[in-house]
Amino acid sequence: MGGDIIEVENLTHAFDGFQAVKGISFSVREGEIFSFLGPNGAGKSTTINVLITLLPLQSGRVRIAGYDVAREPARVRESIGVVFQNEVLDRDLTVRETMEFHGRLYGIPRDERRAKIEEMLGIVKLTGKRDERTKNLSGGMKRRLEIARGLMTQPQVLFLDEPTIGLDPQTRLKMWDYIEQVNEAGTTIFLTTHYMDEADTLSDRISIIDHGEIVTTGTPDSLKNALGEDVIYLETTDNRAAEKALGSLKSVRNTMASPRGLVVTITEDGSRCLPAVIDRVRGEGIAIRSVNLKKPSMDDVFVHYTGRELRDTGEAGRGGS
Numbered sequence: 001m002g003g004d005i006i007e008v009e010n011l012t013h014a015f016d017g018f019q020a021v022k023g024i025s026f027s028v029r030e031g032e033i034f035s036f037l038g039p040n041g042a043g044k045s046t047t048i049n050v051l052i053t054l055l056p057l058q059s060g061r062v063r064i065a066g067y068d069v070a071r072e073p074a075r076v077r078e079s080i081g082v083v084f085q086n087e088v089l090d091r092d093l094t095v096r097e098t099m100e101f102h103g104r105l106y107g108i109p110r111d112e113r114r115a116k117i118e119e120m121l122g123i124v125k126l127t128g129k130r131d132e133r134t135k136n137l138s139g140g141m142k143r144r145l146e147i148a149r150g151l152m153t154q155p156q157v158l159f160l161d162e163p164t165i166g167l168d169p170q171t172r173l174k175m176w177d178y179i180e181q182v183n184e185a186g187t188t189i190f191l192t193t194h195y196m197d198e199a200d201t202l203s204d205r206i207s208i209i210d211h212g213e214i215v216t217t218g219t220p221d222s223l224k225n226a227l228g229e230d231v232i233y234l235e236t237t238d239n240r241a242a243e244k245a246l247g248s249l250k251s252v253r254n255t256m257a258s259p260r261g262l263v264v265t266i267t268e269d270g271s272r273c274l275p276a277v278i279d280r281v282r283g284e285g286i287a288i289r290s291v292n293l294k295k296p297s298m299d300d301v302f303v304h305y306t307g308r309e310l311r312d313t314g315e316a317g318r319g320g321s
């Protein structure tokens with residue numbers, strides 16, 4: 001992996017006085033698959049829109065592939081590809097025409113354009129669909145076409161906003177393969193996703209943003225390991241009282257109310273300290289409805305740092321920890 005291809009320093013962005021992004025700093029290394037996660041309204045889109053020059057830089061510094069978004073936006077645009085969350089294909093164009101149109105728009109010379117179209121359609125396995133109108137493609141094929149189109153200009157960084165949203169599980173797995181192939185061919189990937197397993201599987205590193213601030217950054221393994229050895233999910237008749245009772249137990253690192261119950265992260269082998277956890281809760285006269293012991297997952301990391309499930313739009317949990 002090379003140096004930093006995305007550099008964000010102290011980025012702040014406000015809408016009518018409301019601070020959507022509050023002085024965030026992070027970087028993405030050349031060659032990485034980097035995931036940017038956060039609950040709804042956390043500030044992801046605002047950040048990405050500044051990075052891809054759709055929103056003006058208000059304050060801070062952002063460089064993409066060495067170019068400053070405020071001073072050299074055209075250079076930045078030449079260096080990136082973007083695949084948006086909502087489908088933006090012309091339904092009446094064929095697959096090849098879609099690619100052809102994009103290539104012309106970017107002034108790619110004819111012969112190079114033709115070769116590129118074939119190469120990119122090959123990568124996303126759409127060669128056989130070359131003459132199909134896009135309206136007749138499946139959801140997965142449409143996403144692949146959008147990715148192929150985004151790659152035509154050989155961007156150094158490809159921004160993928162929710163690349164697998166709405167796709168069936170099998171197609172999602174295939175899409176992961178394509179994303180990895182694109183990455184192996186040398187493109188840095190900046191990804192947003194609501195699927196924690198996706199972020200976990202694909203990412204070299206992940207940042208989680210909440211309330212306009214980055215709350216943690218790390219490799220999937222380091223983020224999961226930092227939570228502790230194991231996680232216990234407890235459903236009790238009084239989760240608040242149970243949380244209080246467990247606070248003083250030595251093997252308990254952290255407790256947090258979540259929509260799935262009380263999340264207890266522990267520092268030791270869970271199967272060994274589970275009896276003590278149960279005894280302590282019952283000792284307070286609290287009945288236990290269910291217990292679930294497991295290794296920390298990216299979902300647990302997300303709940304730990306944001307107090308919310310990714311799909312949970314409400315304010316069921318507490319912010320931060």
Ligand SMILES: Nc1ncnc2c1ncn2[C@@H]1O[C@H](COP(=O)(O)OP(=O)(O)OP(=O)(O)O)[C@@H](O)[C@H]1O
Binds near residue numbers: 016039040042
């Ligand atoms: N154009 C705008 N005018 C006013 N407020 C805005 C605007 N765009 C975003 N916001 C607010 O800024 C905050 C961050 O929004 P943003 O779209 O960046 O979040 P997000 O993390 O992308 O959320 P989602 O996952 O729902 O897309 C939210 O509170 C949102 O309501």
